[in-house]
Amino acid sequence: MNPKDLFLSSFEALVDRKVRTLLTILMVVLGSSLVVVLNGLSAGQAVFLEKQFNTLAANVLFVGSGQRGFRDASAGNALIINTVIISKIKSLPLVTDVIPEYTGSVSIDSQGNTQRVSVTSLDPTKLTVELPNLEYVDGSTVKANDRSSAIVGDTIVNPPGAANAFISLGQTIRATATYVDSSGKSVTVTKNFVVTGILKPSGNTMIDRSVIINLDAGNELLHKMNKYDQLIVAAATPDDVDTVQNEITGQFGKTLGATTPKALIAVRQQAASGNAAFILMVGIIALVVGAVGIVTTLYNSVTERIREIGTMKAIGAQNSTILALFIVEASLIGLFGASLGMIIGIGGGYVMSITTTTTPTGGGPPVHIPPIFDPIDLIKVWLLSLTLSIVAGMYPAWKASKLSPMVALRRE
């Protein structure tokens, strides 16, 4: 039997059992599309994370107390970051600058609307130490000691989907923060700021969604009581970052945590890839379930068509022809399932990235992380689905090919 006739015969057999064939194809579609969606979203997230950290200067490292962000078994001994700590770090070799920061979240009111945003409180003139490529819109002024001025990120000024700007230069905004005092009572602090600077889009989601205020203003608004949340430590050159990190660790042990953007990327990427690997396993399990569906479908098909197989053998079909007929059926299921899975997976990836958004810490509009589909990865998933389908078809096909024609012809 030539390949064309083999293909047509198998295709006819599948069409003859439309519903079952479609359901089996659907199983393969679900498995392969799930793997495609998850791969695409994971790749999108990885690129998104990398872009975020690429905006940071290569010569900085972040230092935080063990109480926040760098928690470990010795967190009980964590240091409170204050001016003494800053002086000690400043005196370390290869350290060129130490920038203290308060961070938190506030609600800002402007033109009758309210937004929940992140607030970063530091010397605004030092912002470019951390983010060297930062640019301001024309007319912006940056002052070190102005307690009533604020610099606002692009996403706050131009919220996604809004027709008009939320804030303009020179405008007064009202920031409201709440904290819980020592008696457990919730206290609200409100402060007005004049917008003296607006940031151009930086590509760093955190800074684009932040209001930057003076250090003293932040201490007051966020009720930090001179306890800094984080220090940005600038080393002389990017090559000195590891040395400075070792110096800080050597001096403060585990009471302070020092980390670099590179290490942060690695940790985040590791977490993301661990997550992706787990989710990919789920997708592959779905594919295997699809393959079991193919085994069931073709096994039933062999049982139902046992007399047909007997007749085929009686009129001279070789065992290899019967084997090939069922393998081609499995391949066609795999081919349609895998191909449809790719299309649905790509479409599903975009739909999911739009419908499932991430709300950043501190509030603000949700972040859309578009999926990224690598053609090589798509081909791999397609081949995996097809191969699994063919492997799944082998046992029923082998069973059919080994049937004795006489036994098969006798079967009702």
Next chain:
Amino acid sequence: MTKDLVVEKRSQNEIVHDDSTALKVENLSKIYNSTAGRVVALDNVSFSIKKGEFVSIIGPSGSGKSTVLNMVGALDRPSSGKIYIDGIDMFSLNDSELATVRNRRIGFIFQSFNLINRTTVQKNVKLPGIIAGMSTDEADLRADKILSALGIADKKNQKPVNLSGGQQQRVAIARSLINNPSIILADEPTGNLDTKTGEDVFDMLKMLSHKFKRTIIMVTHNPELAESTDRSILLRDGRIEKDAAN
């Protein structure tokens, strides 16, 4: 070396046969061993059939009729004995070579037609040709000719399930002829048909035998039909009780 060449080579080397003999059965025995015990289905059966002969095999249920047909059709192997078709020692061949012999030299007609209902009459008829490696054009041409000769050319695009029993059996006869086989084996070909249709189908087989010199072996329960064949072999308890011309 192709399978045909293998077959031809074996036939030349292994036996010298009479050209007028289509089938030779020598001391054929078939014994089944089951939990119920040892059952002798065929006991030293021997006979020959000449080319163009129309032979009926008759006998009561369990006499071994179908077992003989299964052996001759190379669907089962005997416990002992030999079968030669066109001089080929059938059971010296392996399973793949036997499949080739079934395809090229034997035509099967079954009691319940055994057609593939999801496909058309024409595709059913040409299937053995396609398996033999015939081109689609040649298979179509041959199928159309045979269907015309059997008076069902107008049904070629229909599905067998939409045809009457008699028409379906004609399709099965057409399928058995597509590769121009040496022997046609018909297992109760009229068993599922009413009397009139059964007679029509039988007349068709007779026509194939007399007009086209086909060798036909027909298993039947019907003594009247058996008497209308050239020769009848009566089997009882796995042995030939009578082998006589009609």
